[in-house]
Amino acid sequence: xxxxxxxxxxxxxxxxxxxxxxxxxxxxxxxxxxxxxxxxxxxxxxxxxxxxxxxxxxxxxxxxxxxxxxxxxxxxxxxxxxxxxxxxxxxxxxxxxxxxxxxxxxxxxxxxxxxxxxxxxxxxxxxxxxxxxxxxxxxxxxxxxxxxxxxxxxxxxxxxxxxxxxxxxxxxxxxxxxxxxxxxxxxxxxxxxxxxxxxxxxxxxxxxxxxxxxxxxxxxxxxxxxxxxxxxxxxxxxxxxxxxxxxxxxx
Amino acid sequence: xxxxxxxxxxxxxxxxxxxxxxxxxxxxxxxxxxxxxxxxxxxxxxxxxxxxxxxxxxxxxxxxxxxxxxxxxxxxxxxxxxxxxxxxxxxxxxxxxxxxxxxxxxxxxxxxxxxxxxx
Numbered sequence: 001x002x003x004x005x006x007x008x009x010x011x012x013x014x015x016x017x018x019x020x021x022x023x024x025x026x027x028x029x030x031x032x033x034x035x036x037x038x039x040x041x042x043x044x045x046x047x048x049x050x051x052x053x054x055x056x057x058x059x060x061x062x063x064x065x066x067x068x069x070x071x072x073x074x075x076x077x078x079x080x081x082x083x084x085x086x087x088x089x090x091x092x093x094x095x096x097x098x099x100x101x102x103x104x105x106x107x108x109x110x111x112x113x114x115x116x117x118x119x120x121x122x123x124x125x126x127x128x129x130x131x132x133x134x135x136x137x138x139x140x141x142x143x144x145x146x147x148x149x150x151x152x153x154x155x156x157x158x159x160x161x162x163x164x165x166x167x168x169x170x171x172x173x174x175x176x177x178x179x180x181x182x183x184x185x186x187x188x189x190x191x192x193x194x195x196x197x198x199x200x201x202x203x204x205x206x207x208x209x210x211x212x213x214x215x216x217x218x219x220x221x222x223x224x225x226x227x228x229x230x231x232x233x234x235x236x237x238x239x240x241x242x243x244x245x246x247x248x249x250x251x
Numbered sequence: 252x253x254x255x256x257x258x259x260x261x262x263x264x265x266x267x268x269x270x271x272x273x274x275x276x277x278x279x280x281x282x283x284x285x286x287x288x289x290x291x292x293x294x295x296x297x298x299x300x301x302x303x304x305x306x307x308x309x310x311x312x313x314x315x316x317x318x319x320x321x322x323x324x325x326x327x328x329x330x331x332x333x334x335x336x337x338x339x340x341x342x343x344x345x346x347x348x349x350x351x352x353x354x355x356x357x358x359x360x361x362x363x364x365x366x367x368x369x370x
Contacts, residue, residue, distance in 0.1 A: 009255050011308040012297060015315050016256040019294045020263020021271070022287035022319075028268050029280040 061232045068101065068230065100162040100231040104153045106190040108226035109197055113138060114184035116214035131213045134183050136169040139176070141206035142187055143167065149199035151191040153228040157181045160231040177233045193222040253298060260294075282323040285337055289322040290315060292344040295351040302358045318344070 075089050096102050116132040143161055146154055154161040159176040166175065173180045189196055197220055200207055210217045275283065293315040300306040322340040329336025 008301075008306055008308055011311060012301065012306075013255045013259040015290070015297060015311060016259030016294050017263040018315070019287065019290035020260040020265075021267045022263075022283065022290050023260075024264040024267025025271065025273070025275075026280070026284040026287040027264075029275055029277075029283055033277055033280055 064232050065230070099235075100153065100160045101235070103227065103230045104190060105225050105227045106152070107193055107224055108151070108153075108188065108190040108222075108228075109193050109200075110221045110223055110226065111142065111187040111189070111200065112184055112219040112221075113142070113187065113210070114217060116217050118214050131209075132217075134174075134185055134210075134217070136167050136174050138206070138210060139167050139174065139185060139187070142200065145199050145202075145206045146187070146189045146191070146196060149191065149195045151189040151196060153188075153190045155188045155228045157186055158229055160229055162231045162233075164233075177231070188226050188228050190226050190228055197222060253301070256294065256298060281337070282326050285322045285326050285340055286319040288341065288344050289318040292348050292351075293318050295348050295355070299351045299354050299358075302355060 075092060078085055078089060080086075093102070097104070113134045115134055118132060139156060143154055143156075156167070156176045157179075159165070159179050159181070161176075165177050168175050170180075173182050174185070175181075199205070200220060202208075207218050293311065296314065297306060297311045300311070322337070322344065325340050326337035329338075
């Protein structure tokens with residue numbers, strides 16, 4: 001009996017030991033998974049990382065700006081040389097102006113688009129929540145309209161609109177030049193203020209829908225001087241190559 | 252006997268969390284947890300059986316192994332066919348643990364009452 005009892009005790013001990021081992025391993029494993037996962041569960045860390053990235057991004061953009069300025073200086077220095085070089089530099093500056101690589105200023109407008117603070121009420125159930133927010137297509141229509149009205153430079157929240165600019169909704173944010181932004185959107189445009197405002201306020205035009213939902217979503221100001229920053233994104237072409245005609249050499 | 256069990260449990264947890272470092276694939280983590288749950292259930296069952304004086308080591312050990320394997324297998328199968336079968340194991344094992352625990356509690360309360368009557 002005593003031997004039997006001992007055997008029972010041993011088995012009992014062994015099983016509880018194994019249970020303990022399993023529990024401990026499971027516990028450890030779960031803890032590891034929780035900490036190894038993407039830091040979605042660790043918002044403070046994520047926020048810190050975000051701020052850090054943003055700061056380094058800003059620093060890099062500042063560096064780009066400085067380098068571009070340096071290029072300008074070098075080009076000017078080069079231009080002060082021969083007559084030929086001067087002509088070359090002039091056409092270079094024009095090309096850069098068209099490409100949006102220079103900071104520019106001039107008369108224009110400031111258009112502010114923001115999400116409505118109104119919410120769909122019971123009286124107008126046909127108005128969907130989508131109507132109360134600014135979307136990529138609103139911005140696209142505005143940009144298109146401004147260009148059509150002769151705007152010479154356009155920026156959205158400090159992002160210069162250039163020939164390669166994309167404007168696209170991704171969830172609750174809009175990407176312009178691959179930079180995330182959200183309401184309010186400040187659109188700056190240089191051009192004849194009267195023409196620009198007229199184009200935007202055309203009946204049934206780009207802003208008509210927004211205004212009909214909530215007039216407060218749209219604000220237009222005419223300005224004597226608008227400063228529009230240079231494009232600070234990449235200017236590298238990865239796929240397109242210029243075609244050289246016979247006898248002509250591309251730089 | 253119960254004390255022996257608890258020492259074992261404590262020792263197991265300590266060993267697993269401090270000494271053992273077996274890197275397991277993440278997909279296994281769920282099965283491991285379930286196996287641990289099944290083990291815990293069997294251990295509670297053994298405790299109850301011991302109190303009732305009908306503890307059989309062979310039943311105990313085989314129950315432990317089979318339950319743990321079945322629970323893990325159910326979870327695996329459920330993953331494969333898109334049904335949360337592991338819930339079946341969780342509900343069954345969880346329910347039985349509560350049942351066993353209540354019987355264990357009653358046993359000790361009875362003992363206490365008996366001792367009071369005598370004393």
